[in-house]
Amino acid sequence: MSTPDGLHDIAIETHSDAGAYPATGNDLPILHEIRHALQRLAQSGEKTVIDLQAIPMAPGEEERILQLLGRGEVSATIDALGPSEVRETAFAGVWTVYHRNTNNEVVGKFIEITHCPDLLHSQPEDIATGMAQIRETLAELESKQSGDQA
Amino acid sequence: MTETEFLNWVRGPGMQIALAVFIVGMVYRVLENYLIGRKQSLAEPRGSEWTHGVGTMWRRSFTRAKLTTRGYVTLVAGYIFHIAFLVTLFFLAQHVEMFRSLLGFGWPALPPLLITITAVLGIAALLALLAHRLTDPVKRMLSDYQDYLTWFLTFFPLITGFLLINRVGIPYKTLLATHILSFELLLIAIPFTKLSHIITTFISRWYNGAIAGVKGVQS
Amino acid sequence: MKDTRTVGEILSSQGISRRGFLKFCAATASMMAMPPSMVPAVAQALSNARRPSVIWLSFQECTGCTESLTRSHSPTLEGLLFDSISLDYHHTLQVAAGSAAEEAREHAMQENDGSYLVVVDGSIPLGNPGYSTIAGISNVDMLKETAAGAAAIVAVGTCAAFGGIPHANPNPTGAVAVSDIIKDKPIINVSGCPPIPIVITGVLAHYLTFGKVPELDDLGRPTAFFGQTIHDRCYRRPFYDKGLFAETFDDEGAQQGWCLYKLGCKGPVTYNACAVSKWNSGTSFPIQSGHGCFGCSEPDFWDSGGFYRPLSATTADVGTLAGVAALAGAAAGAAIGRMNRSHRARAQARHEKLTIDDIEES
The missing domain is CATH 4.10.480.10 (Cytochrome-c3 hydrogenase, C-terminal domain)
Known part of the structure; x- marks a missing residue:
């Protein structure tokens, strides 16, 4: 029986992606855009959202941008129609928001320049639903208690 | 005709027609000239026909101080145009690919930046020559419609090609098809106009040199 | 049965939170190639949108477009979208078959007359209608009949949009695009072989959200994706x-x-x-x-x-052409050369020398 040892004799050269593709230069313009957005946020409180899916990226470029942005103090996971990861970057006020579906596939990638991404706030509609629910729960508990006392 | 049909036509049948007209026309022109023939010279040759003929073909590519008496515009712009046009035509990578598809072989191309420069020089030289033709009274009087037609046919591929590399709002597909068409129009016009000098210049240079060579005088 | 609830009502009835809905809107806006600043407008429009009835017609096609759509990378969102539209007829995907399937189509057409959306994948053979039929109805008849009451038509895939591969030379079936047959309805061409799934859903989402045809290029394609x-x-x-x-x-x-x-x-x-x-x-x-x-x-x-x-x-192949052209040029040149020579010879033969006597005579 022949062994697969023969394969080792074949010289295999590996080329890594990193470095092989000079970046298309998306990183600098994006950082500049973020800088301007931060300035607007500081001066007038105006928020900015950048859709990373709308930018044609070279292989490895998105990773490079995320690496440049670094990690900050806050990270959170929202569990709504699949997990969403919200992270503050090393630059305060600059957040990354990655939406995933229930199959854990990315469906949205955003950089948000804001004090706190909107999605982290409890939403008024959900608060209304929550109020209704807590009333219901209370009513149930109270009727149970009054039943017990009787 | 849609954009796509237009592009497909100029890349296929259009190019076939243009090449057929160009080749038939040029072979015809050259052969017609050749067959006029010369009377057999009975004098003893005092020099070689060939060395003088070929030498003159080469030497007349350069100018002489005497020729500048009528001003520099035609001379300088003429040189710039010819060199720029030839470099642009033969050394843009896309053009080399076209020649490869026609001839079956190619050659190394020059960087696009350099070709952009030669294209701009070619365009500028042509504009200068047109301006000179329109303003110089003697040149203007000597010009007929063919001078303006050939000017346009040479200018058209240069300008569409320049726009194509530098993307100025016009859709690439339309521009590419127009650019190829402009080249085909130029090819078709060559045998019927003074543009046939791309070949006949060298024949007449050779002829002048060869005659002088046989007589043993300088050409 | 006709569902008159809005998309917002449908989603909240499924227990989807506002956060989930906003996330859905953010991804949908991104899918529609809209700037993130449009998300609130999308959310607003989407919660009030009513689910349109969709009739999907498959003609001369390979099902690659449907594959592309159903294999698209965000099944949850697409699932939500499909909950938000009423896909009343799609003979590849639907359970009903035969006359029951055709009944579903006719029913949807009657109930939503003038407001339903028709999605077409595949080209339509005009050479012989028998090349492609569904339930004994030729493609061209079914298209005309279904398009009559449609609000708009989405031609999905290059076959439906431009004739595609069936239309390729020598086009044995006489295949044509939807736009070659239907002239009086807005047609959105979503070309590609297959189209990018997110582009198909993006176009459907746009129609669902705003209830109108997006901005199109001169080939009828949405400029948001084909610009x-x-x-x-x-x-x-x-x-x-x-x-x-x-x-x-x-x-x-x-x-x-x-x-x-x-x-x-x-x-x-x-x-x-x-x-x-x-x-x-x-x-x-x-x-x-x-x-x-x-x-x-x-x-x-x-x-x-x-x-x-x-x-x-x-x-084009130019090798033979160049040879033939060179020969033709040579033949013409040689012929004119001979003519020129004999012309000259004749002129020389007729030439009489002028003598001093001739001059003195005159």
Whole structure:
């Protein structure tokens, strides 16, 4: 029986992606855009959202941008129609928001320049639903208690 | 005709027609000239026909101080145009690919930046020559419609090609098809106009040199 | 049964939180190639939108477009979208078959007359209607009948949009595009072979959200996705600009990721969103995996002179032509040369020398 040892004799050269593709230069313009957005946020409180899916990226470029942005103090996971990861970057006020579906596939990638991404706030509609629910729960508990006392 | 049909036509049948007209026309022109023939010279040759003929073909590519008496515009712009046009035509990578598809072989191309420069020089030289033709009274009087037609046919591929590399709002597909068409129009016009000098210049240079060579005088 | 609830009501009845809905809207806006600042408007419009009835007609096609759609990378969102539209007829996907299926189509047409959306994939054979029939009805009849009461038609895939592969030379079935038959309805062409799934859903989402046809280019394609060429958005573009081209699929240039123009890439003349949206969960697209663009979202892409021929190259064979032309030129030249010579000989023969006597006489 022949062994697969023969394969080792074949010289295999590996080329890594990193470095092989000079970046298309998306990183600098994006950082500049973020800088301007931060300035607007500081001066007038105006928020900015950048859709990373709308930018044609070279292989490895998105990773490079995320690496440049670094990690900050806050990270959170929202569990709504699949997990969403919200992270503050090393630059305060600059957040990354990655939406995933229930199959854990990315469906949205955003950089948000804001004090706190909107999605982290409890939403008024959900608060209304929550109020209704807590009333219901209370009513149930109270009727149970009054039943017990009787 | 849609954009796509237009592009497909100029890349296929259009190019076939243009090449057929160009080749038939040029072979015809050259052969017609050749067959006029010369009377057999009975004098003893005092020099070689060939060395003088070929030498003159080469030497007349350069100018002489005497020729500048009528001003520099035609001379300088003429040189710039010819060199720029030839470099642009033969050394843009896309053009080399076209020649490869026609001839079956190619050659190394020059960087696009350099070709952009030669294209701009070619365009500028042509504009200068047109301006000179329109303003110089003697040149203007000597010009007929063919001078303006050939000017346009040479200018058209240069300008569409320049726009194509530098993307100025016009859709690439339309521009590419127009650019190829402009080249085909130029090819078709060559045998019927003074543009046939791309070949006949060298024949007449050779002829002048060869005659002088046989007589043993300088050409 | 006709469902009159709004999309917002449908989603909240499924227990989806506002956060979930906003996330859905953010992803949908991104899918529709809209700026993130549009998300609130999308949310507003979407919560009040009513689910449209959709009739999906499959003609001369390979089901690749349906595959593309159902394999699209965000099943939850698409699932939600499909909950938000009422897909009343799709003979590949629906459970009903035979006359029951056709009844579903007729029912949907009657109930939603004037407001339903027709999606077509595949071309329509006009050569002989018998080439492609559904339930004994020819494609052209079914299209005309179904389109009559439609609000708009979405031609999904290059076959439906431009005739596609069935239309390719020599077009044995006489295949034509939807727009060749239907002239009085708005038609949205979502071309591609297949179209990018997110582009199909993006167009449907746009219609669902805003209830109208998006802005289209001169070929009827939504400019949001087909507004720029692959070349314009290609990450290999800098190599094109520098004149760095791969010469073969495995040379040093190819390994360095250089431009694929010389290997026949049709990116400069192809309008599509591949370079931005990419394929397979945004993993890659043909150029990124080392192959030039085919131009599959353009009309006649199959007959455009070969996938591996550079755009600037001539597509016709010119070898024989050049030989024949040279011979013809030579023959004509030789003939005129002979004529010139005999003309000269005759002139010389007729020539009489002028003598001093002739002059004195006159």
